[in-house]
Amino acid sequence: MGRSPPATSGVLLVLAHPALERSRANRALAKAAKGLAGVTLLDLYEAYPDFAIDIEAEQAALRTHDVIALQFPLYWYSTPALMKEWLDLVWLHGFAYGEGGTALQGKRLFVACTTGASAKAYHAQGYNRFAMDDFLRPLEQTAHLCGMVWETPFVVHGAAVKDDAALKAEAERYRARLVSLMPAEVEV
Amino acid sequence: MQSFLTQTLFYLGAAVISVPIAKRLGLGSVLGYLIAGVIIGPHALSLIGAEADVMQFAEFGVVILLFLIGLEVQPSTLWDMRKAIFGFGGAQVVATSVAIAGVAVLLGLPWQTALAVGMVLAMSSTAIVLQTLDEKGLRQGPVGRAAFGILLLQDLAVIPMFALLPFLATIAPEAHGEAAGHGASLVSHLPIWAQGLSVLAAVGAVVGGGRYLVRPLFRFIAKARLREIFTASALLIVVGVASLMQTVGLSPALGAFLAGVVLAESEFRRELETDIEPFRGLLLGLFFITVGAGVDLPLIVRQPLTLAGVVIGLMVLKFLVMLGLARLFGAPLRGAAAVATALAQGGEFAFVLLTFTVGAGVVGAPLAALLTAAVAISMALTPLAMILYERAADALDAAIPDVTPETGDFDEGEPDIIIAGFGRFGQITGRLLTANGFRSTVLDSDIEQIDLLRRFGRRVHYGDATRMDLLRAAGIERARMLIVALDDREKTVELVETARKAFPDLVILARAWDRRHAYDLLANGADAVERETFESALSLGETALRKLGFRAHRAHRAASFFRRHDRRTFEELRPMWGQEEAYILASRDAAKTMDRLLAADLSRMRPGDSGGSWDTASLEQELRERAEREGAD
Secondary structure (H helix, E strand, O other), X not given: OOOOOOOOEEXXXXXXXXXXXXXXXXXXXXXXXXXXXXXXXXXXXXXXXXXXXXXXXXXXXXXOEEEEEEEEEOEOOEOOHHHHHHHHHHOOEOOXXXXXXXXOOXXXXXXXXXXXXXXXXXXXXXXXXOOHHHHOHHHHHHHHHOOOEEOOOEEEOOHHHOOHHHHHHHHHHHHHHHHXXXXXXXXX | XXXXXXXXXXXXXXXXXXXXXXXXXXXOHHHHHHHHHHHHOOOOOOOOOOOHHHHHHHHHHHHHHHHHHHHHOOHHHHHHOHHHXXXXXXXXXXXXXXXXXXXXXXXXXXXXXXXXXXXXHHOOOHHHHHHHHXXXXXXXXHHHHHHHHHHHHHHHHHHHHHHHHHHHOOOOOOOOOHHHHHHOOOOOOOOHHHHHHHHHHHHHHHHHHHHHHHHHHHHHHHHHOOHHHHHHHHXXXXXXXXXXXXXXXXXXXXXXXXXXXXXXXXOOHHHHHHHHHHHHHHHHHHHHHHHHHOOOHHHHHHOHHHHHHHHHHHHHHHHHHHHHHHHHOOOOHHHHHHHHHHOOOOOHHHXXXXXXXXXXXXXXXXXXXXXXXXXXXXXXXXXXXXXXXXXXXXXXXXXXXXXXXXOOOOOOOOOOEEEEOOOHHXXXXXXXXXXXXXXEEEEEOOHHHHHHHHHOOOOOEEOOOOOHHHXXXXXXXXXXXXXXXXXXXXXXXXXXXXXXHHOOOOEEEEEEOOHHHHHHHHHOOOOEEEEOOHHHHHHHHHHHHHHOOOOHHHHHHXXXXXXXXXXXXXXXXXXXXXXXXXXXXXXXXXXXXXXXXHHHHHHHHOOOOOOOOOOOHHHHHHHHHHHHHHHHO
């Protein structure tokens, strides 16, 4: 649509939370990231309340960022519906993977995820029976298929029961992590 | 005695000069009027006399004030306030009467006279207190609520006082004639039971008439669309009720208040308020001027110390009694001090009661003159006392941080949203908003529509929303949003434009007829618009696609794409609006772009062999090729 963005810029932070106004943890994280230079925030539920995702615009945004960060609460061991819809519709064959699908090659995929349960639950002996890494496997494989670098995920466990001070500390940690991901040529 | 015109000239001239000056000096308009009255009064420039007829006319201002207050008070609110009215109010009248009487006895008055003086001075001034609180913006809070409850009970207490005072007579009654003033009623010669009956009948007539007569009358007038007749009938009701009350010996102000309460639930409330408001201001001003004119300057010169003693004693005593009571009733210190300061003066009823007591032989004429002057001066001092109180409170605030903010339980009923026009469009928006817990005030000028909506239990007010004064009465100054859904293109633009000019920060949303109207509205200051047929037409189009065989989600996406492209073009063409040629060219161009984009979307979303998966044909092709290769391996 006639847009001519810079060749590459920093982090495209794709946030999916259907009720961000009620989420303390995700709001704290988003707030920490929002002020950062080099971070483009895309709040999916705000941009596409009707799920009618604008594929061209999204693909253009993906092309112009070096780091794709996905921030979401873990819902049923997966992403919220709209983030999955966004992956399904935007990360198409011929764009993200497959023949001619090279748009994301060499970029980095970074996942920031919050969970309700404590870290202990994500363990072979815990009630979720698998480690957090296992639940993020589909995204890891997505990165692999698209030729992307899989960054170590950022996970906040027990988000619902953390007090304000603990959340603030997590937000600081998150901010530092995002800065460390920033490509060298992006001025922070 | 000058002609009516010259008199009017002096009154208006004095008001126009002194009130703005007083306001500029931060003294408030009440003080301005009072000072104007003193200056043109019989004891200074003597431009006007102390005519009883002017006073009567001026007292009508208080009547209108109480009618307007009644309009603000719904019966349920009144019931919620019963503790403030009867508990706090009753205690105030009794305690203040006793305290003042006690001091009077100590000063050597016989106990009968002392008690009469106590009752007379226990009254506060409704007009001054409410006007002052209004100007300070305190009327709606807990302070205003408490003050209002007390004033209401004082108005009620006047009735038994008229009955009680004659029993306190110690002096041979003077000429009884006009002295009865307030008590003079057509029924005063009747036996007590008949008087009681006539009072009941009058109250019944106000309540019943308000409910079953006035509303049909207003509806009839509203249909005729004659604004001045609407105003005239509003005034007619106030005057009529006031005269009726006077006939049966009740306070006209109380009657007007009652009529206001009866009409508070009606759809005409806002329009009535707006129509009568200007009269209130002017007549109250006149009232304050006459009070000022009544201040007996020679008396002040003759007995300055005595008078000062009485005034200060009166105000300090009333302040202390009220402060103690308010604390006893659980008010926080600041609120209690504010109420006590506001109500520490003598009231307009004191003038009436004093004349009455002189006539009845309870209080001697010289004492009555002294007290009249003292009451008038205390009224004049009230705005000053309020200023002093605020200074003191601010100083205290600065010293001690306020840890217990006043908890106002008064439901101010301020709307979040004002909806102008409640026809087919406004109703849907309004329902969505109220269903989500937002308070809305609705204005509509179609009386049949209002009738219908009221039968469904909706709260709708009658009135032309393009009138700024009506919008103000509806609370637009405190509302967060104005939604314009009028059934008139021109009026919609006009309202958006005037509202934007008057309230730069208000969010204004408007219903537009079509694209051109939408651009017009945006150009005139609307924050957002919605073309009235756009969404519903789109929705029908989506249904059509479904009926033509599209699956629901695909039809929905097609409609969503169309919406997005249309909105985008709408924004892109917006700068061209007003330049006819450029606009037409650009819009032709945009239409072509849209067709192309929609076609692209459609071809991508066309169901493939696998029955409409999100994946595109290219993937299927590749998968087939890979399967063949693997099969060959």
